[in-house]
Amino acid sequence: MINRFTNCQSEWEALCRRCGRCCYEKIDFHGVIYYTELPCEYLDLETRLCRVYPTRQKVRKGCVKLTRTALDKGFLPGDCPYVADIENYSAPRLFDED
């Protein structure tokens, strides 16, 4: 079974379902992360794939590399496979959730 503790890069990347939701801008407001409706300029809205994936961290300032240590920062939706098994994971919120 593939899990987020794998050391294999291809297995790690295979966890992604290509939903694209992590590629929408987010705002940190008093420590709570909110989604915006603004997709990254490099997100292909039809395929939900990054158009500059191999060079995304160079091309797009602020693009966060998905590493195990980055997972706890709360950028990913709660049902994303990378964070689905993190206890008490705090996912980004929608503004109208409050």
Ligand code: SF4
């Ligand atoms: S939210 Fe998770 S599953 Fe969706 S594109 Fe991002 S990393 Fe992949």
